[in-house]
Amino acid sequence: MSPTGPLTDDGLVRLLTHTGERVSHPEYDRYVDHLDDHALLGLLRDMVIVRRFDTEATSLQRQGELALFAQGLGQEAAQVGSGRALAPQDHVFPSYREHGVAHVRGVDLTDVLRLFRGVDHGGWDSAAHRFHLYTLVIGSHTLHATGYAMGVQRDGDVGTGDPTRDTAVITYFGDGATSQGDVNEALVFAAVNNAPVVLFCQNNQWAISEPTTRQARVPLADRGPGFGVPSVRVDGNDVLATYAVTTQALERARSGGGPTFIEAFTYRMGAHTTSDDPSRYRSSAEEEYWRQRDPIDRLGTYLQLRGAVTPEFLAGLEAEGEALGEHIRATVRTMGRPSTASMFEHVYATPHSVVESERAWFERYEASFLDAGEGSHR
Numbered sequence: 001m002s003p004t005g006p007l008t009d010d011g012l013v014r015l016l017t018h019t020g021e022r023v024s025h026p027e028y029d030r031y032v033d034h035l036d037d038h039a040l041l042g043l044l045r046d047m048v049i050v051r052r053f054d055t056e057a058t059s060l061q062r063q064g065e066l067a068l069f070a071q072g073l074g075q076e077a078a079q080v081g082s083g084r085a086l087a088p089q090d091h092v093f094p095s096y097r098e099h100g101v102a103h104v105r106g107v108d109l110t111d112v113l114r115l116f117r118g119v120d121h122g123g124w125d126s127a128a129h130r131f132h133l134y135t136l137v138i139g140s141h142t143l144h145a146t147g148y149a150m151g152v153q154r155d156g157d158v159g160t161g162d163p164t165r166d167t168a169v170i171t172y173f174g175d176g177a178t179s180q181g182d183v184n185e186a187l188v189f190a191a192v193n194n195a196p197v198v199l200f201c202q203n204n205q206w207a208i209s210e211p212t213t214r215q216a217r218v219p220l221a222d223r224g225p226g227f228g229v230p231s232v233r234v235d236g237n238d239v240l241a242t243y244a245v246t247t248q249a250l251e252r253a254r255s256g257g258g259p260t261f262i263e264a265f266t267y268r269m270g271a272h273t274t275s276d277d278p279s280r281y282r283s284s285a286e287e288e289y290w291r292q293r294d295p296i297d298r299l300g301t302y303l304q305l306r307g308a309v310t311p312e313f314l315a316g317l318e319a320e321g322e323a324l325g326e327h328i329r330a331t332v333r334t335m336g337r338p339s340t341a342s343m344f345e346h347v348y349a350t351p352h353s354v355v356e357s358e359r360a361w362f363e364r365y366e367a368s369f370l371d372a373g374e375g376s377h378r
């Protein structure tokens with residue numbers, strides 16, 4: 001057992017220090033060496049845009065436009081780095097905080113807010129984006145991801161050597177989720193079936209008010225080898241490192257090498273959700289420690305040191321953020337209420353007689369108010 005407990009940052013793969021210096025890593029350098037200034041600025045842009053989304057959504061919740069919001073603040077590098085490592089044909093099974101991954105999968109982030117406004121269970125086309133619906137039941141989607149990966153394997157879309165065909169599945173979950181049976185069962189199935197799945201744990205240190213020390217006595221990545229799943233601990237606030245380790249894990253999955261467990265060591269800088277008050281259970285010293293390790297500042301400093309950041313880039317990014325803010329505010333305020341009958345849609349993939357008879361009953365019930373001359377029901 002590790003004498004340092006689950007909060008140690010020992011053994012983290014890191015390519016950028018928290019002061020923005022590039023450090024070499026014998027195994028992982030080769031996964032990022034091809035990234036030129038343009039690509040690195042793209043990663044910075046992704047993270048800044050996603051953080052702007054967070055800020056706007058949090059304000060809208062405070063104004064009563066959203067029922068709830070779960071911020072991804074502080075986890076941008078873990079999400080953008082891993083998300084950018086995906087191939088178009090890969091599949092993502094997220095929990096409920098993966099807005100950064102949604103963004104890099106091309107989901108319009110206002111569609112994510114349809115869920116938080118309560119007008120839709122999802123809001124985006126999960127097949128088109130290969131980004132499945134958010135899951136609020138902690139850990140259950142790791143089983144869906146593993147099962148899906150076993151299906152991909154049985155379809156013969158693994159290990160063919162065709163880079164446009166070979167497919168991996170990735171699933172995102174938190175440190176608290178590792179205490180759930182579902183996640184442990186997913187690890188068993190992934191291991192014994194050699195499933196092409198990457199289990200990406202964002203250890204953001206807190207499961208609402210429960211710290212990681214209440215979830216484990218050892219670093220979370222130590223769990224993987226017990227199931228026979230290779231594991232990596234990565235600095236989750238280092239976008240280059242998360243890109244590198246995820247690229248390697250996805251390549252292993254696509255080539256038939258089986259699953260990988262990744263622990264991205266990061267920090268939830270915001271509250272658990274807008275219903276939570278973290279000042280009740282964590283210290284300002286802890287928050288300050290992590291503010292010094294901000295993932296956006298880290299990459300931004302590195303790019304400044306490289307001389308890659310121009311005034312034009314910064315102006316463009318500012319304009320992009322403003323446009324996104326306007327788009328979010330305008331779109332959310334005009335999201336209409338769903339019709340009550342829409343609850344009968346998408347229950348099953350194909351028509352189902354029970355659902356159809358319930359829909360017919362409901363339509364008769366609604367119409368009865370009109371027959372009674374009330375104009376509309378109350």
Ligand SMILES: Cc1ncc(C[n+]2csc(CCOP(=O)(O)OP(=O)(O)O)c2C)c(N)n1
Nearest residue numbers: 097136137138174175176177204206207208
């Ligand atoms: C099966 C289940 N149990 C309990 C909850 C209530 N719950 C919602 S979020 C949460 C904490 C999750 O923490 P973690 O997995 O670390 O993810 P994070 O929110 O930190 O990203 C809990 C216990 C739930 N949604 N589902």
